[in-house]
Amino acid sequence: MRIDIVTIFPEMFKGPFDYSIIQRAQKSKLVEICIHNLRDYATDKHKRVDDYPFSGGGGMVMLVEPIERVIQQLKSERNYDEVIYTTPDGEMFNQATANVLSSKQNIIVLCGHYKGVDQRVRDHLITREISIGDFVLSGGELAAAVIIDSLVRIIPGAISDETSALTDSFQDGLLAPPVYTRPADYKGWKVPDILLSGNDKDIEHWKLEQAMEKTRIRRPDMFEKFK
Numbered sequence: 001m002r003i004d005i006v007t008i009f010p011e012m013f014k015g016p017f018d019y020s021i022i023q024r025a026q027k028s029k030l031v032e033i034c035i036h037n038l039r040d041y042a043t044d045k046h047k048r049v050d051d052y053p054f055s056g057g058g059g060m061v062m063l064v065e066p067i068e069r070v071i072q073q074l075k076s077e078r079n080y081d082e083v084i085y086t087t088p089d090g091e092m093f094n095q096a097t098a099n100v101l102s103s104k105q106n107i108i109v110l111c112g113h114y115k116g117v118d119q120r121v122r123d124h125l126i127t128r129e130i131s132i133g134d135f136v137l138s139g140g141e142l143a144a145a146v147i148i149d150s151l152v153r154i155i156p157g158a159i160s161d162e163t164s165a166l167t168d169s170f171q172d173g174l175l176a177p178p179v180y181t182r183p184a185d186y187k188g189w190k191v192p193d194i195l196l197s198g199n200d201k202d203i204e205h206w207k208l209e210q211a212m213e214k215t216r217i218r219r220p221d222m223f224e225k226f227k
Contacts, residue, residue: 002032003148006070007111007141008049010035016145025158041066050114059115067121083108083127086140090129098150111140177210
């Protein structure tokens with residue numbers, strides 16, 4: 001998989017992509033992440049990528065021209081499955097979306113900023129608009145990092161134990177059950193006996209019951225479909 005990120009703050013991605021699973025996935029050639037500074041595609045001497053909105057109002061709007069230029073440049077080099085724009089008013093990102101995106105070959109992620117991008121970018125260049133929640137960030141870079149981390153970790157081979165990702169919360173429509181490790185008794189805080197029993201069938205039943213109850217209490221909206 002190749003992911004091209006278009007941003008006006010490329011330095012923001014140095015931390016998130018230089019550690020842990022994403023770093024290993026890049027070293028293993030499972031994913032190639034390329035970051036493009038939108039200012040490199042501006043035509044004026046000041047490398048301007050924004051302007052005041054027509055009709056007035058506060059804030060600035062990202063220009064259509066440099067965005068169109070970088071996207072067309074990338075498209076001239078390869079075919080892209082999705083051109084994603086990170087925006088608070090996009091579709092809500094979830095595990096199902098991460099699963100779908102993880103199967104793609106080439107993706108462009110455009111990070112919004114200021115009051116957003118010129119609407120013509122959204123109308124003619126973007127194939128999918130994604131939000132990570134009902135709140136506003138200073139820019140789309142953090143949202144892009146969240147989305148990319150979520151989808152890269154479920155690419156086959158990114159995690160050494162692939163069954164781990166398949167049992168995460170949301171993969172089966174439920175929150176994950178509680179987990180424990182050694183010691184079995186710490187200051188009187190004991191691991192449930194069932195997990196030490198060695199009875200795989202009973203353990204799986206217990207985990208399902210715990211996941212159902214946890215989901216019912218914490219996410220009743222998700223639990224509705226199990227009634």
